[in-house]
Amino acid sequence: MDKLFHGSNVIVEHPDIRIRGYEKDFGYGFYCTAIESQAKKWALSKKGNHVVNIYEFEGHNGYKTKVFSEMTEEWLDFVIDCRRGRRHDYDIVEGPMADDQIWNYIEDVVAGNITRTAFWELAKFKHPTHQIVFCTQEAIKSIKYSSHYNL
8 A cells, every 4th residue: 555645734534525726737636645745835835734644545446547657748738628627537647746836837838928848848847746636536435544743
């Protein structure tokens, strides 16, 4: 089993999909990461408490999954579509994260302010990121709450 982390302002023993707020990289769902320091950043960005939740992940077995091992043209198109509100039918999507700076570059590509070539030059200097989103209630069953800690 793999360990995943979710940064929040609350303890999340029973993850759920909440469809509200702005569109995210891989659409709506429950977002986790395999990078603990990234989950800490997510937790510290929340108002109130700063909690890192820890889960055991049973794997992608039997779920319709899309995995991006790195930022590619396909990843870029997928993120643009999801951020624009287009839905997909995957249970789990995993790959790099478009942080605020990367998202600004993506917006520049969409607006025609920079080329895709320029985007890739700017994006390659960013540190590694990881996110995995559980897009269906069925997929959420593949993770089990383990513990949490406060920052």
